[in-house]
Amino acid sequence: MRIENPYIPKLATIEKIITETWDTKTFRAVFKDEELRESFTYEPGQFQEISVFGVGEAPFCLTSSPTRKGFVEFSVKKIGSVTSALHEIDEGATIGIRAPLGNWFPYEEFKGKDLWFIGGGIGMAPLRSLLNFCLDNRKDYGKVNIIYGARSSGDLCFTYEFDEWQNSPNTELFLTIDKEEEGWNKNVGFVPAYVMDLKPSPKNAIAITCGPPIMIKFTLQNLKELGFEDNQIWTTLEMKMKCGIGKCGRCNIGPKYVCVDGPVFSYAQLKELPPEY
Amino acid sequence: MEAKVILKQDLAAWIDALVKQYEVIAPVTEDGVVVFRPVSGLSEMAIEGMVGPAKSLREHFTPPTETLFDYKLEDLSAEVIPPENEERHRVIFGARACDAAALLYVDAVYSNVEPIDTAYFMRREKTYLVGLFCDKPAWSCFCTEVGDFLTNPVAMDVYLTDLGNRYYAEPLTPKGEELIGLGNFRPADENDKAANEEIRRKALERLPKRAEHETACLSYDWDHPVWIELAKKCLSCGACAFLCPTCHCFDIQEHPKLKKGSRYRCWDTCQFEKFTLMASGHNPRETRKERTRQRVFHKFKYSQERYCMLGCVGCGRCIAACPVNIDIRKVLEELEKTAVAK
Numbered sequence A: 001m002r003i004e005n006p007y008i009p010k011l012a013t014i015e016k017i018i019t020e021t022w023d024t025k026t027f028r029a030v031f032k033d034e035e036l037r038e039s040f041t042y043e044p045g046q047f048q049e050i051s052v053f054g055v056g057e058a059p060f061c062l063t064s065s066p067t068r069k070g071f072v073e074f075s076v077k078k079i080g081s082v083t084s085a086l087h088e089i090d091e092g093a094t095i096g097i098r099a100p101l102g103n104w105f106p107y108e109e110f111k112g113k114d115l116w117f118i119g120g121g122i123g124m125a126p127l128r129s130l131l132n133f134c135l136d137n138r139k140d141y142g143k144v145n146i147i148y149g150a151r152s153s154g155d156l157c158f159t160y161e162f163d164e165w166q167n168s169p170n171t172e173l174f175l176t177i178d179k180e181e182e183g184w185n186k187n188v189g190f191v192p193a194y195v196m197d198l199k200p201s202p203k204n205a206i207a208i209t210c211g212p213p214i215m216i217k218f219t220l221q222n223l224k225e226l227g228f229e230d231n232q233i234w235t236t237l238e239m240k241m242k243c244g245i246g247k248c249g250r251c252n253i254g255p256k257y258v259c260v261d262g263p264v265f266s267y268a269q270l271k272e273l274p275p276e277y
Numbered sequence B: 001m002e003a004k005v006i007l008k009q010d011l012a013a014w015i016d017a018l019v020k021q022y023e024v025i026a027p028v029t030e031d032g033v034v035v036f037r038p039v040s041g042l043s044e045m046a047i048e049g050m051v052g053p054a055k056s057l058r059e060h061f062t063p064p065t066e067t068l069f070d071y072k073l074e075d076l077s078a079e080v081i082p083p084e085n086e087e088r089h090r091v092i093f094g095a096r097a098c099d100a101a102a103l104l105y106v107d108a109v110y111s112n113v114e115p116i117d118t119a120y121f122m123r124r125e126k127t128y129l130v131g132l133f134c135d136k137p138a139w140s141c142f143c144t145e146v147g148d149f150l151t152n153p154v155a156m157d158v159y160l161t162d163l164g165n166r167y168y169a170e171p172l173t174p175k176g177e178e179l180i181g182l183g184n185f186r187p188a189d190e191n192d193k194a195a196n197e198e199i200r201r202k203a204l205e206r207l208p209k210r211a212e213h214e215t216a217c218l219s220y221d222w223d224h225p226v227w228i229e230l231a232k233k234c235l236s237c238g239a240c241a242f243l244c245p246t247c248h249c250f251d252i253q254e255h256p257k258l259k260k261g262s263r264y265r266c267w268d269t270c271q272f273e274k275f276t277l278m279a280s281g282h283n284p285r286e287t288r289k290e291r292t293r294q295r296v297f298h299k300f301k302y303s304q305e306r307y308c309m310l311g312c313v314g315c316g317r318c319i320a321a322c323p324v325n326i327d328i329r330k331v332l333e334e335l336e337k338t339a340v341a342k
Helices: A032-039 A083-087 A121-136 A160-167 A190-200 A213-225 A267-271 B006-020 B099-110 B116-125 B176-178 B190-206 B214-219 B227-231 B239-243 B288-309 B317-319 B330-340
Strands: A009-018 A024-031 A046-054 A057-061 A072-077 A094-101 A114-120 A145-149 A171-177 A206-212 A233-236 A265-266 B004-007 B021-032 B033-039 B065-074 B077-081 B090-095 B127-132 B158-162 B166-171 B250-257 B260-267
Touching: A009 B077, A009 B166, A009 B260, A024 A032, A024 A083, A024 A094, A032 A160, A032 A233, A046 A072, A046 A083, A057 A083, A057 B250, A072 A083, A072 A121, A083 B021, A094 A265, A094 B077, A114 A121, A114 B021, A121 A160, A121 A206, A121 A213, A121 B116, A145 A190, A160 A171, A171 A190, A171 B077, A190 A213, A190 B033, A206 A213, A233 A267, A265 A267, A267 B260, B004 B006, B006 B021, B033 B190, B065 B158, B090 B317, B099 B127, B116 B127, B127 B176, B158 B176, B158 B190, B158 B239, B166 B190, B166 B239, B214 B288, B227 B330, B239 B317, B288 B330, B317 B330
Parallel strands: A114 A145, A114 A206, A145 A171, A206 A233, B021 B090, B090 B127, B127 B158
Antiparallel strands: A009 A024, A009 A094, A024 A072, A046 A057, A046 A094, A233 A265, B004 B166, B021 B033, B065 B077, B065 B260, B158 B166, B250 B260
């Protein structure tokens, strides 16, 4: 039996590049193989390994929703060698993709519940996949609340979707930035503090959060204070991953590997792990 | 399967027969130490009175660097070229029981979740192991503390014991019987069996007794003072991990040459500071305290929780090679004092 080499990426073309902020771009890629382009699917929360040939490979969450077919998207903050190379490339360039990898948000369990998406900066990227998935299956979920914060208004990603988000039925978008800014008429303050101001009710609700470690830490504390149970809080730990298939041993936290047992974890699951994330 | 015996005078002819059909990898002395290398006959082999091999079999299953694929770039397009599969079947002759047992652990890691690591398993499937009973354990050996595979070998096809003028050979798989069929073996008699038992008994006398690491290790103390002591001594050189037959972690790197290049993987270790350093600057295991704890926990706690086996086969290479004399047996003793007390 011939088994496919799991380290070999599929070739894809960058179809569209959206400049999100001064240091972040979103890339839309389509597989070169037509059959794969048609058949490819994934779940919200899964990730992909993106190759820039000649530079290397790095993991990025699938930012797009599987309800929107024919392409994959990923958002990239310019921070290391692969991300810098991605910021240099143009539309039409060939990249490699290994996907879909990892687990996903248990969206079936979330059905019928109010959802609180709590994102900070580029941490909104993995949440966007689930958010757009829920909005495309709007009747399955209760009220959808989006708390999204960044350092400044210029650091907010996906601004071109804000109208769609807040105009969806029974959906509300709460924006916040760290410091006062001329012309800014929304909230000012850190995300965890804004969560306390908005006081989401834990009754029949799920909170899904992602952002810088410090934001997640205080958001978790505040959600607990508001009465959220450990299994009502979900996050995604996009960290340390390399091979993406549980072999290279880089992303283990205790007996778990982020790349195969995650990247999505409930707070209840995280508490079982050693504090190494 | 019936045990057999081969006289030492017939060994060379058996090796020659194996070499005709297989690539034979056997212990040789290289720069004064025993390592496993391809051989063309018995005269090259350092099998008689063999001391512990300096390196395990690891490099023959997961090479220190291994090309994952080559690529060619053309304007905006790219072509990916997978590596050629190794077609030749191999016999590893003289493998130690600890190193063979380590393969079962690496098998678990590379097949625990889909997709399996194809390059590794292709090599595993095409490699047959002729083991050699370890009758001269080194001072650092503690295989009997972590398993009974010295007397109940795993992952081998044939198990040999040196009886002086002859080798006692136990075929453990049908493939092992086939390999034995290529040599001038005779059935083992009662004398052979008794001699084999005696040699094993004597070796076991020299080794430490079975410890209860399995239960003790699961309650290891995260904040134990031994981690601080280890951090003071450890140099983060990684010798322990690179000589370890169960360590399997790797990095993935790119080797670009203008319009073409290759992506490869290479050995890496959790003992290196940059192993867990992320592009953002965040490092969950920033100090040696966290990294030494990770290594011990991974082998004796996490591996049990994930793969239901210890991640250590007691080969003792980490102890023998450590430049600052860190002895994992003593670390375990310290940890188990409090683990048992709990």
